[in-house]
Amino acid sequence: MQRRERTRHLIELGGLVQKAGLVDLTDDDRATIYGALLETVGKARNKANGDTLALWRRRGRRAFAIEK
DSSP, X not given: OHHHHHHHHHHHXXXXXXXXXXXXXXXXXXXXXXXXXXXXXXXXXXXXXXXXXXXXXXXXXXXXXXXX
């Protein structure tokens, strides 16, 4: 059961990468996508973490709301 839940979770996360446009932007280059995600995490850790995460949360919630 845990394996199935983990698989579903990972598929949903992959869907977010697709929805955000990273797959099309990078021409489905996995190394570039991974690098972009690592860069994003690095920048968030170097800045005031709470502010960055709050900004991302607002943008994400706004985007989800627009899609409804």
